Amino acid sequence: MKKVLTDTAIFRVLGFKQHVLAVAVCASLGLGMIATAEAAPARNVNPPVLKADAPNVYVVKKGDTLWDISKRFLKNPLRWREIWASNKHVKNPHWIFPGDRLLMCDYQGRPILGKDEGDGCAGIISRYLGDQKLQPQVRLESLNNAIPVIALDDIKNFLERSHIIAPNALDATPYIVGAADQRVLAAKGQTVYARGVGLEAGQRYAIYREGEPYTATDAKGRKYPVALELTQVATAIASKNSDNDVTTLEITDTFSYEVRRGDRVLPIYDPMLPTLFYPVETDNVVKDGKVIRVQGSIGTAALGSVVTLDRGSQHGVQSGHVFSISQQGEVVTDPKTKERIQLPGQRIGQLMVFKTFDQFSYAYVLSSELPIKVGANLVTPSDDE
Structure with a gap:
């Protein structure tokens, strides 16, 4: 849009x-109410790496988010779409609902995850390969019941x-x-x-x-x-x-x-609120962006916080873009030379953009290992696991 x-x-x-x-937020995977194109082929050569404690079976619960589910299985949740087996015969094949039974399967040494539709891993692998012989299944489900990528209640006020x-x-x-x-x-x-x-x-x-x-x-x-x-x-x-x-x-x-x-x-402005988000990697975004405001706080953000970035649509930022957050390293005195030196920065979390303006955007903190301060740097997530 x-x-x-x-x-x-x-x-x-x-x-x-x-x-x-x-508010267009569901591009990149065909996850939106308008967009239907399939995701572009993954740029990664190596397959996504599973967590050591990734479950073989997971039943989706009310209150789950897709990001949280992704973190249960993958070391890098951003690579979820590379392992997800969708039924292309279904109008919205990527939607997940409470009660869905997710199976982790193996295809030629590569992890594949999908919804169990009564045919086990054989059916999930067939859907992953795009087997056109599968018959569509009818399922009536309220759109509002679909599992969101992030908790919409946390960002609703900023969207509206x-x-x-x-x-x-x-x-x-x-x-x-x-x-x-x-x-x-x-x-x-x-x-x-x-x-x-x-x-x-x-x-x-x-x-x-x-x-x-x-x-x-x-x-x-x-x-x-x-x-x-x-x-x-x-x-x-x-x-x-x-x-x-x-x-x-x-x-x-x-x-x-x-x-x-x-x-x-x-x-009165009537925003067309999305029901689904999907995190995507950044492409062609002007670099060196920063966190310039923590909403509802005097300066630090954590998991679930909303922050303002100094990058917007004119910098190539789109809803769904995911950035790593890097905190600048401490300036210390060398104990031998007495010089003041800058220590390297460290990755302290991830955030996802959910609403853009010309020069700025709002983002939701997906993970935080340390408090995130105003001035933290935005970094394109590395493809390396």
């Missing part, structure tokens, strides 16, 4: 026409309600100037007032709060904003317009925060 508008254009209010924010935009994208957009009964904060069921043009009575709107800007430093060491982060805090319906550009709004829902003065009023 192509990105037609820039992040700035999305938030420019021209008559407040609704824009649908599409957080955006990174250009610093001037909010110029001339309406903002909250007060609330009924002289309240400082307002919640669901209460009335607020917004100043600015373009709001229409009877229309629904989203109320956003500006976060700390993302900054860069110029040649003189002065910081300047390069992007703004918006978080949706509420939805509201415009009930009445007045002659002085003040519109009355009734708050219909709030999300984690109450509405306050200065919050921006923008059109």
Whole structure:
């Protein structure tokens, strides 16, 4: 799915026409609701290496994620697709559901994993080889029951309600100037007032709060904003317009925060949320990216955290890209020469991008051996086991 508008254009209010924010996250394997192409052949010569304690049989449980299942079997979970045997006769052959029985089989010394469809390893190997003689099987299953690659609950708010935009994208957009009964904060069921043009009575709107800007430093060491982060805090319906550009709004829902003065009023955006992600290796991504913000923290991230990267779609980053995280080594004093030297960096975890903007992206921490700090480097995962 192509990105037609820039992040700035999305938030420019021209008559407040609704824009649908599409989140494409299921490419690369035919795992999406639109994409159906098969994965490209693996670049690795050596077969993926199984963990020493990899099970021969595993029954998928509710609450499992595909990444966690991959880690049960492989030393490098990113190589899951190389061992997965899918039934190409099924519309969505890669989906896994609670109760599915996974078998680890051997084909010419190579590990093959697949769903037991009553025919054991013989059937799994046939599906891996693309045997067209197999008959399709009918299975009715709710899409919402499919096992996700990561826990969608951990990133839902960022998919639905957080955006990174250009610093001037909010110029001339309406903002909250007060609330009924002289309240400082307002919640669901209460009335607020917004100043600015373009709001229409009877229309629904989203109320956003500006976060700390993302900054860069110029040649003189002065910081300047390069992007703004918006978080949706509420939805509201415009009930009445007045002659002085003040519109009355009734708050219909709030999300984690109450509405306050200065919050921006923008059109409702309906993100098409994915139900599946699939981690893929990075290709043609501009190097030397970094973690520049840890969401919901003062500076350190761990397994399950969401972070902001200084790489976006204009750098070649796509949803599903997986990076290793490298922490810069300590600067120490040589005990013999007294020189200050930089120790090598070390790999401390992995993360997966799940939402991209022009210059930035949100990523989910898949693994963490040490606390991940702002400034940690992004490294393309090595193909070596």
